Amino acid sequence: MTKAEIIAEIANKTGIEKVDVQETVEAFFKVIKTSMIKGDNVYVRGFGSFVVKKRAEKTARNISKNTAIIIPEHFVPSFKPAKVFIEKVKTGNKKKATA
Template sequence: MTKADIVSEISKNTGIDKATVLASVESFMDIVKNSLSQGDNVYLRGFGSFVIKKRAQKTARNISKNTTIIIPEHNIPSFKPAKTFLNEVK
């Protein structure tokens, strides 16, 4: 399912025009991205959590040049579904 499909479904179910729904969906995604970039987690009860995970520094190998490189510590976004969400999917 794509973002356009989601917008169409919400528009069909609520009767709100697609332009307004698209603006709402875009705004939601921007808020989640901005919160995560500032280091704040986003919790949606019954759906799941968008959280920041910290990756430790590690040593990796560049096979083509036969050298080792150090990958610095960094953060990555992650999604953890709620238990009710997992039960419905199963």
């Protein structure tokens, strides 16, 4: 499902104009991004947590040149779904995957 499809579905279910829904969804994502850039985690009860994870410095290998490079410590965004959300997905009605 694309963002446009999500916005259309929310607008249909709530009766709110698509433009207003789009502004709200964009604002939600902007708050999440801004908070995570500052290093804050965002918790949405019943849905999950948007967390900033620290990756330690590590040594990697460039196998074509047979050299070692150091990847510095850095932070990455991550999403951890809530237990309730995981259970609902596990027991949900899913479409069969097509190959």
